[in-house]
Amino acid sequence: MNFKRTIEFIRDIYQTKDFIPLHEPRFTGNEKKYVEQCIDSTFVSSVGEFVGQFEDAVADFTGAAFGIATVNGTAALHTALHLVSAGPGDEIITQALTFVATCNAISYTGARPVFVDVERESMSLCPKKLKDFLATHAEVTQKGCINKNTRSQIKAVVIMHTFGMPGKVKEILDICNQYKLKLIEDAAESLGSYNGAEHTGTEGYLGVLSFNGNKVITTGGGGMILTQSEEIARKAKHLTTTAKVPHKWEYNHDSLGFNYRLPNLNAAMGLAQMENLPLFLEKKRQLAHTYRDFFSGEAATFMEEPKGSRANYWLNTLLMEDRRQRDQFLELTNQQGIMTRPAWTLMSELPMYRDMQHGELGVSRWLEDRIVNIPSSVIL
Template sequence: MSADWKDIAQKIKKIHKNKDFVPLHEPSFTETEVEYVTDCIRSGWVSSVGKYVDQFERDLADYTGVKRAVAVVNGTAALHISLKIAGVQAGDEVIMPALTFIATANAVSYLNAVPHFADVSETTLGLDPIKLETYLTEIGTMKNGVLVNKQTDRIIRAVVPMHTFGHPVDLDPLVELCARFNLALVEDAAESLGSFYKGKHTGGFGIAGALSFNGNKIITTGGGGVILTNDDQFADYAKHITTTAKIPHPWEYRHDEVGYNYRMPNINAALGCAQLEKMDLFLNSKRKTTVKYAELLEQLDGVKLFQEPSFARSNYWLQTMVLDEKFHNRNYVLEQLNEKGAMARPIWTPINRLEPYKDCQAMDLTITNNFNERIVNIPSTPLKGDPHE
C-alpha cells in the first residue's frame, strides 16, 4: 500500500512510547552512571589519570576481544593516531568510502595525507571489496613493496572501511586485498560497538580500529573514543603520544617528540564504565526495534528496512529506511516525519561533494550516489523501559 508518512510518524512515536517528539538517538542513563561519576568527582581524579580510565580500557578490550584498548578524547582522534602509527605520511593516499561522516576524511587530512574515495556495497552500506580490488588493480602498480597510484604518483598507504550505522563491512576479502597490496587496514568502527563479523567483533581485523562514544552513539562517555589493537607496541606508543609524548618521571617535564593532548578524562570514562555494563540490554532493545520497524514498513510500497548482512550481527545503531525513488521523494519523507515529531535524517552527503574534498580522486560512485538519494534514518534510541528491566 502507499505510505501515509504522517501516520507512520505517529506509529513511530507509539513504538517509542512518546506522544510529542522522538529524537533520532539519545543516551539512556540510570543511577549507575550517577554513582560512578559522583565517585569520580569525590576522588578528585577527574582528568586523564584515574581508575575509571584503566577500567574502561580493560573492559572494552575484553568486550571486543582485542589485546589492548587506548581511551582518547573522541573517535576522530582515535582515527588520527591509528593512521599515524600505521605509517600514513604526508602526501600518501588513504582509501575510504565516499559515504561516511566527514571525520574519516578529516583524520587523514590531519596527517597532510589525501583521502581517495571508493564506492560502497548494496549489501553492507560499507566499502565494496570486490569493486575496490578491480579499481586498485587498474589504477595502481606495486613499486618497492608499496602500491603507487599511476595517475598521481602518490603512495596508497592504507584503507579505512567504515561500518555504516553499525552494519559490518565484508571484512575477509578486504583483509586479503590489503595483504595483496601491502596496505594498512584501519577500521572506522565509530558506529559499530556491539557488531560482529562472522562471530568476531569489529575493530580487531586490521592493525587498529577506532570507536566513538559521542552522545548519540550506542553507549556514550559524553565525548570520547578508543583505539583498539592486538599489537602491544602499537598500544604503548598510542598511549605515549596521546599523553603529549611525556616521558614518565617523578617530577620532570620531558617529552621526546611532538605529542597530542588526546587522553580521555577519568570522569568521561566513569560514565563509559556504567554504560558498558548495559550493552546487552541496549543491543536487545535495538533488535526489538528492528522487528517492530520491519513489521511497520513491510506493507508499504517502495520502502524497506535495511537489515544486517547474512555474515554479520549488527548493533543496529541507527535504523535505516531505503526508499524506492519511483515511489518516494526523500526530502518529502524527511519533511513529513520531522513535522510530525518523528526525527529523521538523510545519510551524509558523499564527501567528494564537500568543499574541502571536492578535488580528491574518486572511483565510480554509482551505489554511493544512489543511496544518498534513498536513505532515511529514523528514531533509534533504545526503547523506553528496556535498559531498566
C-alpha cells in the first residue's frame, strides 16, 4: 500500500494542509437559531418543547413508534438493560469488538457480559457463532435461558452495529426468540443505516442511539431509546426522569429512577441537525464511494456495506494486511496531521472484563489486527 499517495489523496479530498480530524460535526442550519430560542425561553434543562420535537423527529426518521431522549447513548443503553430486568448475577451476551460503553452499561446493572464472535462482513455479532454458543452453553427452562456453565440467567443479547454497518438483526432475533432472550440493538453509531427497509435499532425489543459530538448528527452529548411499544416508552420516560410521579407540587418517586433526561438546550441543537440529516447521509455516501474507488487499486480493503443493507458510513474503514501494516499506517498518518484510529481493544482483553466467559473470538482478533478508520467528516 502506498501510504504517501493515500495521505495526499485524503488531503486532496478535504482541500486542506491543516489537521484533519476523524469525524467532526457540521453546523450549517438552524442550530444557533434554535439554541437562542431555547435560551430566550429559559427552559434550558430537561423541560422544554425542543425535547419532544427532537424525539418525534428521530422517531419519524427511523420508523420507531417512540423515541425517549437521554443525556448520552450509554444512559440510553443502561436504561434499556434496566427495562429487560438485567441485574446482579445475570448475564448479557454481546460482542467483544465494540466500544467499552456497551459493556460498561451492562456492568452498571450488576450483570456480566458474555462475549461471542463477530462476522467479518458487518463486523457485528455473528448469528452462527451466537447459535453455536447457545446450543453448547445454554438451556431454556421455566425460569428463562440458563447458562449451563455458570447457572446464571442470560437475560438478553446486545448487538452493536459497528461503525454504522448493519448487523444481521433478523437472524439474531430468530435465535433470541428460540432461547427466550430479549434483543437490544446498540445502534449508537448507525443513525441512517438500514437492513432492507428497516432502520437499525427498530427491530429488536429496544434500540439505542448516540448523538455524541463525533456522530453523524450531534446534540453535543445525547442519546435515545427507540421502541415500538407505548407501554415501554412510558416506562422508559418515567425511569429517565427519576421515576417521579406527576403532581402539581409534590415530589413523589415510585421506584429507582435515573436523572437521564436530555436537556432542552441539547435537543434544540439536535432538532436543527435532524433537518440536515438526509444531506449529511448523502454526502457521507458520496465520500465512501470516493474512498472505495481509490482503494480498489490498493492493497488495503475498503469495507463496504453488507449485501441487502444500507450503511450510513459513519466511519470509513480499511482492512490492512496485518497488524504491522496497520501500525505503520497509523503512525505515519497521525504524524502527518491526519487523524486515523484502529478498532477498539477487544473487551475480553480489558482488565475488568478479562475473566468474563467468551466463545472463540478468531474473527474479532483478526479484525482488531487490521482495522483502521480514516477521516469521515461530511464534506459540504
